Amino acid sequence: MSMAMQTRGPSVAQRRGAAAARPPLAPAPLARSRALRVCAAAPVAGAAKIIDGKQIAEDIRREIAAEVAALKAATGKAPGLAVVLVGARKDSETYVRSKKKACAEVGFESFGTDLPEDASEQEVLDVVARYNADPNVHGILVQLPLPKHIDEQRVLDAISITKDVDGFHPQNIGSLAMRGRSPLYVSCTPKGCLELLKRSGVELKGKTAAVVGRSNIVGLPVALLLQNEDATVTMVHSRTPDAAEVVRRADVVVAACGRAEMVRGDWIKPGAVVIDVGINAVDDAAAKRGYRLVGDVDFKGACERASAITPVPGGVGPMTIAMLLQNTLEGAKRQIGAPAN
Amino acid sequence: MSMAMQTRGPSVAQRRGAAAARPPLAPAPLARSRALRVCAAAPVAGAAKIIDGKQIAEDIRREIAAEVAALKAATGKAPGLAVVLVGARKDSETYVRSKKKACAEVGFESFGTDLPEDASEQEVLDVVARYNADPNVHGILVQLPLPKHIDEQRVLDAISITKDVDGFHPQNIGSLAMRGRSPLYVSCTPKGCLELLKRSGVELKGKTAAVVGRSNIVGLPVALLLQNEDATVTMVHSRTPDAAEVVRRADVVVAACGRAEMVRGDWIKPGAVVIDVGINAVDDAAAKRGYRLVGDVDFKGACERASAITPVPGGVGPMTIAMLLQNTLEGAKRQIGAPAN
Numbered sequence: 001m002s003m004a005m006q007t008r009g010p011s012v013a014q015r016r017g018a019a020a021a022r023p024p025l026a027p028a029p030l031a032r033s034r035a036l037r038v039c040a041a042a043p044v045a046g047a048a049k050i051i052d053g054k055q056i057a058e059d060i061r062r063e064i065a066a067e068v069a070a071l072k073a074a075t076g077k078a079p080g081l082a083v084v085l086v087g088a089r090k091d092s093e094t095y096v097r098s099k100k101k102a103c104a105e106v107g108f109e110s111f112g113t114d115l116p117e118d119a120s121e122q123e124v125l126d127v128v129a130r131y132n133a134d135p136n137v138h139g140i141l142v143q144l145p146l147p148k149h150i151d152e153q154r155v156l157d158a159i160s161i162t163k164d165v166d167g168f169h170p171q172n173i174g175s176l177a178m179r180g181r182s183p184l185y186v187s188c189t190p191k192g193c194l195e196l197l198k199r200s201g202v203e204l205k206g207k208t209a210a211v212v213g214r215s216n217i218v219g220l221p222v223a224l225l226l227q228n229e230d231a232t233v234t235m236v237h238s239r240t241p242d243a244a245e246v247v248r249r250a251d252v253v254v255a256a257c258g259r260a261e262m263v264r265g266d267w268i269k270p271g272a273v274v275i276d277v278g279i280n281a282v283d284d285a286a287a288k289r290g291y292r293l294v295g296d297v298d299f300k301g302a303c304e305r306a307s308a309i310t311p312v313p314g315g316v317g318p319m320t321i322a323m324l325l326q327n328t329l330e331g332a333k334r335q336i337g338a339p340a341n
Numbered sequence: 342m343s344m345a346m347q348t349r350g351p352s353v354a355q356r357r358g359a360a361a362a363r364p365p366l367a368p369a370p371l372a373r374s375r376a377l378r379v380c381a382a383a384p385v386a387g388a389a390k391i392i393d394g395k396q397i398a399e400d401i402r403r404e405i406a407a408e409v410a411a412l413k414a415a416t417g418k419a420p421g422l423a424v425v426l427v428g429a430r431k432d433s434e435t436y437v438r439s440k441k442k443a444c445a446e447v448g449f450e451s452f453g454t455d456l457p458e459d460a461s462e463q464e465v466l467d468v469v470a471r472y473n474a475d476p477n478v479h480g481i482l483v484q485l486p487l488p489k490h491i492d493e494q495r496v497l498d499a500i501s502i503t504k505d506v507d508g509f510h511p512q513n514i515g516s517l518a519m520r521g522r523s524p525l526y527v528s529c530t531p532k533g534c535l536e537l538l539k540r541s542g543v544e545l546k547g548k549t550a551a552v553v554g555r556s557n558i559v560g561l562p563v564a565l566l567l568q569n570e571d572a573t574v575t576m577v578h579s580r581t582p583d584a585a586e587v588v589r590r591a592d593v594v595v596a597a598c599g600r601a602e603m604v605r606g607d608w609i610k611p612g613a614v615v616i617d618v619g620i621n622a623v624d625d626a627a628a629k630r631g632y633r634l635v636g637d638v639d640f641k642g643a644c645e646r647a648s649a650i651t652p653v654p655g656g657v658g659p660m661t662i663a664m665l666l667q668n669t670l671e672g673a674k675r676q677i678g679a680p681a682n
Contacts, residue, residue, distance in 0.1 A: 153522070170522060174515030177565075178557045181494070181511060206580050214568070216519045224518075227555070230580040232587065239547050239571040246573065 048306040051200050051275075053192075057318035060195070061106055064325050068107040071333065079332030081165065081324075082111035082131040084142045086119050086150065092143045099141070102321045108328060111137055121150045125158050132160040138335050139165030139328035162335065165327040167191075168217065176224045184334075185327050190221035192319025193254055193275045194229070200308055202252065202273050204229035210250035212236045212243065212296065213257035218277050222254050243267075255296035265301015274302050274309040277316045389615075389647040392541050394533075398659035401536070402447055405666050409448040412674065420673030422506065422665075423452035423472040425483045427460050427491065433484045440482070443662045449669060452478055462491045466499050473501040479676050480506030480669035503676065506668040508532075509558065517565045525675075526668050531562035533660025534595055534616045535570070541649055543593065543614050545570035551591035553577045553584065553637065554598035559618050563595050584608075596637035606642015615643050615650040618657045 072078055081103050085096045096112070103110040111134075113127045124146070131137045140163045146152050161169045167176075167187035175183040197204065209231040213219035219235060227233045231252065236243045247253055247267040253274045255263045260280035268274060278296025295312030302309055310316055413419055422444050426437045437453070444451040452475075454468045465487070472478045481504045487493050502510045508517075508528035516524040538545065550572040554560035560576060568574045572593065577584045588594055588608040596604045597618035609615060619637025636653030643650055651657055 170515030170519055171512040172515065173518055174511030174513065177514055177518050177561055178511055179555065179561070180557070206582055208582070214520065216521070220518055220520070227576065227578075230578070232575060232577065232581040234573060234575040235568060236573065237568075237571070240573040241547055241549070 048274075048303040049200075049308040051196050051273075051308050051310045051315060053196060053310055053315040054318045056196060056199050057192075057322040059199075060319075060322040061102070061325060064322075064329055065106040067329055071329075071336070072107065075336050077136075077332075077336050078107055078109045079139070079328050080109040080111060080134075080137045081139045081141065081328045082113070082134075082137045084113050084115070084124065084127055084131075084140070086115045086124060086143075087117035087147050089145075092145075096143050099321060099324065102325060103328075106325055106329075108325070109136060117147055119147075119150075121154065124150055124155050128155065128158045132158075132163060135335075137163065138332035139163055139324075141166055141324070163331060165324060165331055167221070167327070173216070173221065173224075176221060176228070185331065186225065186323075187217055187221045188320045188323035188327065189218050189277060189316060190225055191323040191327070192316055193218075193222050193277065194225045195323065196275060196310060196316065196319060197252070197273065200273070202308070204231045204252065207231045207251040208249055209233045209252040209254070210236055210247045212247065212253070212255045212263055213277075215256065215258075218256040219254075222256065222277075226252065226254070253297075257296050259296055260294050261296065261298040263297040263302070265298045265304055268302045268305040270305045271307045272305070274306045275316060276310050276312050279312055279317060389644040390541075390649040392537050392614075392616075392649050392651045392656060394537060394651055394656040395659045397537060397540050398533075398663040400540075401660075401663040402443070402666060405663075405670055406447040408670055412670075412677070413448065416677050418477075418673075418677050419448055419450045420479050420669050421450040421452060421475075421477045422480045422482065422669045423454070423475075423478045425454050425456070425465065425468055425472075425481070427456045427465060427484075428458035428488050430486075433486075437484050440662060440665065443666060444669075447666055447670075449666070450477060458488055460488075460491075462495065465491055465496050469496065469499045473499075473504060476676075478504065479673035480504055480665075482507055482665070504672060506665060506672055508562070508668070514557070514562065514565075517562060517569070526672065527566065527664075528558055528562045529661045529664035529668060530559050530618060530657060531566055532664040532668070533657055534559075534563050534618065535566045536664065537616060537651060537657065537660060538593070538614065541614070543649070545572045545593065548572045548592040549590055550574045550593040550595070551577055551588045553588065553594070553596045553604055554618075556597065556599075559597040560595075563597065563618075567593065567595070594638075598637050600637055601635050602637065602639040604638040604643070606639045606645055609643045609646040611646045612648045613646070615647045616657060617651050617653050620653055620658060 068078060083096050083099055085092060100110045100112060115123060128140060131140045140159050142155055144152065146155060156168050159169065161171050161184055164172055164185050167183060167185040172183040172185055175181040176186060204226060209226045211219050211223040211233060214235050214237045223233045223235050234246050236246050240246060244267045247263060248269055250269060251272055253268065253272055254277065256277035258278060260282050274297055276295035276297040280294050281291040282294050283290065284292040293313055409419060424437050424440055426433060441451045441453060456464060469481060472481045481500050483496055485493065487496060497509050500510065502512050502525055505513055505526050508524060508526035513524040513526055516522040517527060545567060550567045552560050552564040552574060555576050555578045564574045564576050575587050577587050581587060585608045588604060589610055591610060591613060593614050594609065595616045595618065599619060601621035601623050615638055617636035617638040621635050622632040623635050624631065625633040634654055
């Protein structure tokens with residue numbers, strides 16, 4: 001298995017190189033066809049197209065930059081995102097840094113509060129309350145996980161649902177689930193999955209979908225989104241007796257179980273579209289850093305049967321921040337009042 | 342088909358007669374076996390047991406009456422339910438009347454406001470606000486549908502989630518959907534379906550479930566509840582390409598599509614448990630009233646394959662009011678402070 005993985009498609013570096021050749025955020029028309037490329041590792045007969053999340057995310061960020069420029073011209077105001085970080089986890093610091101960088105690139109105003117590891121729950125709640133009240137802040141993001149002594153649920157629930165750009169508030173989840181309602185925000189990663197499907201021209205109505213994993217932040221909202229698009233959805237979880245069988249029936253598979261390559265190639269129905277949300281580090285002595293990143297799907301095996309698939313990295317990953325920016329822009333337009341088009 | 346239906350099991354009147362022979366609400370131990378009876382219309386080889394919702398609901402109401410008596414003895418307070426009725430729809434008036442009667446029987450305090458058909462939305466909102474503020478009211482129910490000029494969503498959202506005994510608030514639905522959260526209230530009919538399964542000893546963990554229909558008031562919350570019990574759930578809806586195929590795989594079928602006998606007998610996997618939420622009047626010249634009531638499931642056909650099934654009427658129907666009473670009691674205990682056990 002691990003050997004097979006090493007032979008797959010164009011490298012991340014190659015794709016990065018291709019992307020860097022274009023000016024990153026100048027408004028440009030969407031080129032849908034660019035996002036689909038043939039998987040080099042798969043046999044020609046059943047070669048899956050690669051859904052290039054990096055490229056699609058870049059397109060979206062370019063669209064957002066153009067909208068921000070228009071919003072500023074019309075109202076003099078820019079969307080503002082506040083990021084709250086508690087403690088000094090290396091991974092959280094990295095995420096927060098890239099979120100702030102992404103904000104700057106599209107012309108957002110960036111707010112941030114870094115609290116020490118031993119900050120009290122009340123201090124965090126106070127920061128949230130201040131951002132709730134600040135009219136220049138349109139979106140609030142509390143970087144998770146929080147230190148153990150802080151009740152994550154209480155902090156998330158304290159974020160005004162009008163600024164809940166992460167879409168984690170139960171009222172936003174409830175409105176996503178209910179027919180005839182619309183949430184103010186849809187969580188970024190699930191929204192990114194749907195955006196990848198839409199921009200790849202995948203029809204969902206009347207299709208069968210399997211969502212592997214039932215987390216609040218990915219599996220559940222993805223399933224609700226697919227259902228809202230009139231797919232017939234089954235959520236696969238640890239108590240599902242035969243996960244393979246459910247996945248084998250699915251025209252669309254979203255893997256978000258957090259287990260390296262759990263979804264095997266022969267689980268994939270020929271012609272299915274596969275969205276791989278997982279990102280797992282597996283030991284690899286041949287790799288420079290001693291590990292390589294793999295998804296929740298056996299990529300090479302799936303490539304032989306799927307009609308289209310997202311790579312890891314470079315698939316769903318880049319979409320999360322793009323959707324965070326989009327959510328913040330949408331929130332800002334609602335709160336500021338959108339310019340007339 | 343219609344001829345076949347007429348030959349089914351013990352009549353509603355017979356079952357009513359059997360129930361009336363017991364004192365209705367005196368506390369009594371749960372007799373689980375009583376709730377299951379053999380379907381007389383089915384061949385002996387595959388005879389489904391009848392899940393007797395009328396009997397189970399009666400047991401629950403008796404349990405509630407005992408709890409109310411204990412609550413009153415300990416705190417001097419009784420649970421209070423407020424029912425708001427706008428207009429004079431005959432069916433709504435009947436429902437409201439039976440809800441009030443059920444409240445009285447278990448010792449609840451009953452509040453009610455009847456507004457004329459042409460009441461303004463603001464008048465309805467004012468009534469809701471008054472009940473929200475009233476410490477003697479622990480549950481508020483606005484009878485649906487409301488007249489067309491009133492925004493149903495706005496009225497339902499105005500009910501304090503702590504008194505939302507119908508469980509229709511998006512925050513309650515969201516908390517039901519999310520892992521690690523618990524809603525303050527679960528909608529009465531879906532909760533009744535689960536209670537029927539539990540009191541009939543049906544194991545859900547690891548089972549495959551099909552929910553036919555995706556309404557906010559039944560299909561969606563039932564699916565979420567089954568998933569919370571670790572079933573693997575597929576929601577079948579109007580865009581599902583092959584509803585029969587999905588149902589045929591299910592160990593547990595909940596039919597809530599609102600279409601008379603849509604779920605055919607041969608859709609049922611042998612040994613499956615069937616919960617029929619539907620109640621449809623179909624023309625029947627042979628019946629006294631010119632119609633008879635049928636569910637969303639072909640009862641006779643399903644009896645031949647299911648291991649257990651709810652009849653219509655006398656299955657899910659009686660559970661809805663029982664669960665409304667249970668929700669109100671739970672809300673009252675939270676708001677008053679439960680007596681020490």
